[in-house]
Amino acid sequence: MAENNTHLKPSKPPIWNDPKYRSLFFQALLMFGLGLFIYTIVQNTLTNMEARGISTGFAFMSEKSGFDILQSLIPFNSDSTYGRTFIVGILNTLLVSALGIFFATILGFLIGVARLSNNWLLSKIATVYIETFRNIPLLIQIFFWYIVVLRAMPSARNSHSLFDSFFLNVRGLYLPAPVTESGFIYTVITFIIALIAVFILKNWAKKRQEATGQPFPVLLTSLGLLILAPLLVFLVTGSPLTWDVPVLKGFNFKGGISVIPELFALLLALTIYTAAFIAEIVRSGIKAVSHGQTEAALSLGLTPSQTLRFVVIPQAMRVIIPPMTSQYLNLLKNSSLATAIGYPDLVSVFMGTTLNQTGQAVEIIMMTMTVYLTFSLLISAFMNWYNAKMALTER
Amino acid sequence: MYITDKILPELPAPSSSKGVLHWLKTNLFSSPVNILITFLGLFLIYKIVPPAIQWAFIDATWVADTREECLGEGKGACWAYISNRFGQVMYGFYPPEEYWRPNLAGILLILLTSLLFIKQMPKKVWIGAFILLVFPFIAYFLIHGGSFGLSEVGTDKWGGLMLTLIISLVGIAAALPLGIILALGRRSTMPVVKSICVIFIEFWRGVPLITVLFMASVMLPLFLPEGSDFDKLARAMIGIILFQAAYVAEVVRGGLQAIPKGQYEASVAMGLSYWKSMNLIILPQALKLVIPGLVNTFIALFKDTTLVLIIGLFDLLAIIENVLGSDSSWLGFFTEGLVFAAFVFWIFCFSMSRYSMALERKLDTGHKH
Numbered sequence: 001m002a003e004n005n006t007h008l009k010p011s012k013p014p015i016w017n018d019p020k021y022r023s024l025f026f027q028a029l030l031m032f033g034l035g036l037f038i039y040t041i042v043q044n045t046l047t048n049m050e051a052r053g054i055s056t057g058f059a060f061m062s063e064k065s066g067f068d069i070l071q072s073l074i075p076f077n078s079d080s081t082y083g084r085t086f087i088v089g090i091l092n093t094l095l096v097s098a099l100g101i102f103f104a105t106i107l108g109f110l111i112g113v114a115r116l117s118n119n120w121l122l123s124k125i126a127t128v129y130i131e132t133f134r135n136i137p138l139l140i141q142i143f144f145w146y147i148v149v150l151r152a153m154p155s156a157r158n159s160h161s162l163f164d165s166f167f168l169n170v171r172g173l174y175l176p177a178p179v180t181e182s183g184f185i186y187t188v189i190t191f192i193i194a195l196i197a198v199f200i201l202k203n204w205a206k207k208r209q210e211a212t213g214q215p216f217p218v219l220l221t222s223l224g225l226l227i228l229a230p231l232l233v234f235l236v237t238g239s240p241l242t243w244d245v246p247v248l249k250g251f252n253f254k255g256g257i258s259v260i261p262e263l264f265a266l267l268l269a270l271t272i273y274t275a276a277f278i279a280e281i282v283r284s285g286i287k288a289v290s291h292g293q294t295e296a297a298l299s300l301g302l303t304p305s306q307t308l309r310f311v312v313i314p315q316a317m318r319v320i321i322p323p324m325t326s327q328y329l330n331l332l333k334n335s336s337l338a339t340a341i342g343y344p345d346l347v348s349v350f351m352g353t354t355l356n357q358t359g360q361a362v363e364i365i366m367m368t369m370t371v372y373l374t375f376s377l378l379i380s381a382f383m384n385w386y387n388a389k390m391a392l393t394e395r
Numbered sequence: 396m397y398i399t400d401k402i403l404p405e406l407p408a409p410s411s412s413k414g415v416l417h418w419l420k421t422n423l424f425s426s427p428v429n430i431l432i433t434f435l436g437l438f439l440i441y442k443i444v445p446p447a448i449q450w451a452f453i454d455a456t457w458v459a460d461t462r463e464e465c466l467g468e469g470k471g472a473c474w475a476y477i478s479n480r481f482g483q484v485m486y487g488f489y490p491p492e493e494y495w496r497p498n499l500a501g502i503l504l505i506l507l508t509s510l511l512f513i514k515q516m517p518k519k520v521w522i523g524a525f526i527l528l529v530f531p532f533i534a535y536f537l538i539h540g541g542s543f544g545l546s547e548v549g550t551d552k553w554g555g556l557m558l559t560l561i562i563s564l565v566g567i568a569a570a571l572p573l574g575i576i577l578a579l580g581r582r583s584t585m586p587v588v589k590s591i592c593v594i595f596i597e598f599w600r601g602v603p604l605i606t607v608l609f610m611a612s613v614m615l616p617l618f619l620p621e622g623s624d625f626d627k628l629a630r631a632m633i634g635i636i637l638f639q640a641a642y643v644a645e646v647v648r649g650g651l652q653a654i655p656k657g658q659y660e661a662s663v664a665m666g667l668s669y670w671k672s673m674n675l676i677i678l679p680q681a682l683k684l685v686i687p688g689l690v691n692t693f694i695a696l697f698k699d700t701t702l703v704l705i706i707g708l709f710d711l712l713a714i715i716e717n718v719l720g721s722d723s724s725w726l727g728f729f730t731e732g733l734v735f736a737a738f739v740f741w742i743f744c745f746s747m748s749r750y751s752m753a754l755e756r757k758l759d760t761g762h763k764h
């Protein structure tokens with residue numbers, strides 16, 4: 001028997017036809033080729049840089065920059081180092097991206113829902129919005145808002161104003177800034193306590209519902225807690241918050257928050273462009289929930305609002321979230337178009353001005369790409385985690 | 396048993412189940428909120444549409460020789476600004492007496508591609524291969540010249556809509572095969588191949604196109620052996636192709652994943668080699684599935700070509716922004732230029748997206764798993 005078995009074993013193919021060795025050989029060849037390619041590039045780069053007299057390394061990071069930046073979230077002046085321009089650039093990129101994501105999500109949801117509205121006019125307006133803005137290159141839209149709209153704004157003396165506290169003129173947008181006084185800390189503390197209370201309440205309500213079947217109006221109670229309690233404390237402590245309203249002094253406004261036109265134009269363009277894509281995602285997400293689900297929920301006796309909250313939205317979110325994150329990532333990457341109108345983001349400040357002044361192309365481009373890559377990978381990692389959490393648990 | 400012996404009289408139609416009034420009632424005025432929304436919408440349209448039409452058509456100046464003819468009280472858009480420089484908008488700094496060359500290349504491409512749309516056309520694969528492999532060289536010789544008795548026109552003279560189309564068409568044609576190989580590599584069982592492809596794809600997808608273009612224009616010359624310098628357009632093209640290939644790869648991977656495992660197993664059981672099973676069984680099915688996705692990638696690439704203005708190439712937008720915008724005899728018509736560029740891009744992108752949607756419906760043969 002044993003002899004027979006060995007006899008039945010398939011004959012071994014010759015080594016050049018054995019899939020195992022073939023794949024090993026092929027991979028070794030690929031590794032070698034890639035290694036050679038990288039080696040050549042590095043060698044070429046080093047020779048070229050030597051020939052052009054460019055020094056390598058990151059010593060330039062601690063040198064004095066000698067230029068000013070239009071907008072900076074941390075103190076910066078021309079005495080600051082090149083390293084600091086890197087930080088300023090990252091912060092400015094994050095600022096415009098965060099604001100853009102916030103506004104684009106809201107606008108996108110509104111337009112997406114409007115497109116599904118049974119009001120014919122509203123849904124057509126939403127369709128026209130989507131088809132117009134997502135088919136025009138973002139760069140054209142940025143130029144449009146920056147040059148055509150904001151440059152045409154009146155001078156500071158003739159600003160467009162709203163309630164005499166918001167002003168829009170050729171120098172940018174001016175908003176009132178909140179100023180906190182000494183007692184404001186109590187309102188903040190109350191808000192935090194209310195937040196913890198809501199968290200406990202949610203757990204308690206869930207346990208009670210599982211035990212008794214009695215639902216508890218968590219949403220209403222939490223909203224009440226979160227809004228009323230801090231408001232009460234705020235009023236009791238004597239409204240310790242005032243608004244620093246911008247005032248026209250001479251040729252410009254003083255006080256308040258000023259938004260430079262570059263930021264405002266970029267934000268407008270990013271928001272409007274991305275919202276068109278988000279609207280389509282929201283629409284397809286809501287449509288992806290089959291009508292049978294809604295009907296089943298209604299026939300179980302859920303009210304329409306409960307159907308929406310417990311049946312439609314959770315299922316739609318599962319479809320909406322993955323493409324939504326990739327839109328957020330796109331927005332972050334698209335914010336690099338800032339360089340076309342001179343908003344001081346990472347690409348404009350670091351890869352533009354700093355690169356021109358120092359000539360350290362390889363280091364600077366690598367650093368810039370690394371920053372974007374890091375954000376992308378972080379968001380992707382979060383996405384994968386979220387997807388795994390939200391995925392259907394099939395039995 | 397009860398059987399009626401006469402036909403029941405017809406019921407009258409419900410009072411309003413058809414007609415304009417009924418439609419208005421259900422679609423625009425079904426509830427107080429809807430009425431409010433309708434009026435707000437009408438107000439919005441009233442605020443935007445008539446002034447825009449007034450500006451763009453009624454008050455517009457279509458023909459003018461100088462800037463002054465466009466200025467004045469109650470004058471709208473100055474389209475004469477575009478039409479006077481139409482050659483530049485279309486071809487950049489290409490010598491006007493040679494315009495027939497890019498035109499010929501364009502017509503040739505349209506003719507060849509339209510052959511593919513004829514249903515009964517035999518040997519479509521060969522036509523496709525001709526377009527992808529041979530036509531680019533014909534087009535290059537036509538547009539660039541320098542041989543066959545054509546005068547040479549360097550790439551620094553290329554511009555306008557022509558350059559936009561060249562960049563996006565070459566970009567997608569070259570990125571497609573590279574992307575397919577990357578997608579296959581990403582699904583390979585060989586760990587080295589797989590990880591190289593994953594790193595390549597994720598790298599390009601994680602960085603903005605601007606940084607890629609900067610890299611192509613600043614770093615690429617450093618990578619090459621000393622003295623081998625090639626032109627700006629070629630460098631930008633390399634960057635765009637690599638960038639685009641990563642996106643194509645992800646779209647194709649989606650198609651590969653959608654093919655049921657049985658197809659892979661069947662092709663192996665038939666004794667087909669890896670490349671044969673991919674070429675004959677898997678890719679034809681997978682690529683058919685992802686055509687709409689590829690069209691969408693192409694639309695994105697087409698819009699992204701505007702970014703080349705940042706590294707100093709003169710595509711349609713750059714011509715309008717930098718060249719026409721800095722012409723002192725026609726100052727102050729930037730809006731018209733932008734609106735024109737937006738319109739051109741919109742036409743292209745919108746028709747492509749409609750085409751992709753139609754394809755999706757046509758190709759949806761119901762093989763959903």
